[in-house]
Amino acid sequence: MTVRIERLVTSGQFTLDGGTWDVDNNVWIVGDEREVIVIDAAHDAKAIADAVDDRRLIAIVCTHAHNDHVNAAPALAELTGATVWLHPDDLPLWRQTHPDRDPDRHLQDGQVIEAAGTDLTVLHTPGHAPGAVCLYDPGLGTVFTGDTLFQGGPGATGRSYSHFPTIIESIRDRLLTLPPETKVLTGHGDATTIGAEAPHLEEWIRRGH
Numbered sequence: 001m002t003v004r005i006e007r008l009v010t011s012g013q014f015t016l017d018g019g020t021w022d023v024d025n026n027v028w029i030v031g032d033e034r035e036v037i038v039i040d041a042a043h044d045a046k047a048i049a050d051a052v053d054d055r056r057l058i059a060i061v062c063t064h065a066h067n068d069h070v071n072a073a074p075a076l077a078e079l080t081g082a083t084v085w086l087h088p089d090d091l092p093l094w095r096q097t098h099p100d101r102d103p104d105r106h107l108q109d110g111q112v113i114e115a116a117g118t119d120l121t122v123l124h125t126p127g128h129a130p131g132a133v134c135l136y137d138p139g140l141g142t143v144f145t146g147d148t149l150f151q152g153g154p155g156a157t158g159r160s161y162s163h164f165p166t167i168i169e170s171i172r173d174r175l176l177t178l179p180p181e182t183k184v185l186t187g188h189g190d191a192t193t194i195g196a197e198a199p200h201l202e203e204w205i206r207r208g209h
């Protein structure tokens with residue numbers, strides 16, 4: 001069985017602290033011909049279910065609980081029977097979007113999700129959100145970073161539940177220590193690599209975002 005990574009882009013809105021922004025999100029579908037994992041069920045449960053097609057959806061893994069990354073998770077779970085996984089430090093954020101429906105499983109640092117031919121290690125990387133995680137698959141040479149690391153720098157830390165020194169520590173200690181050729185697949189926008197971003201850490205610290 002060949003493991004593939006598929007990217008689906010969905011559109012919607014991000015809302016926090018009374019502001020609302022139009023956003024495009026990357027939904028990652030990882031797996032083989034029989035079963036898959038979805039990373040971040042953003043905006044459109046039907047479109048994600050259509051992309052999963054007749055494969056079995058094992059888990060809906062949330063990189064963090066900003067509404068744009070989790071707003072379609074319960075509906076996708078309903079459509080497919082899959083469980084929703086979130087780091088418990090993001091439950092306060094989750095409940096702003098889904099007050100009546102908690103995630104099914106808790107993610108924890110170091111946990112390995114072995115399913116659908118993948119081998120995803122959970123890296124707890126707080127800063128953008130307290131329960132933000134990245135998912136690293138050494139076999140695929142890929143890390144899914146959600147909103148923690150983008151092409152060009154760290155995720156935003158200007159709003160509630162975010163903290164710049166914490167995201168810098170997460171990026172420095174947990175991500176930039178991965179092999180430089182590791183592909184970085186992000187929650188929004190284009191991919192990058194650890195090696196392309198690592199030289200810029202001091203620059204990000206100096207500019208403060």
Ligand SMILES: [Fe+2]
Nearest residue numbers: 064066128147
């Ligand atoms: Fe976010």
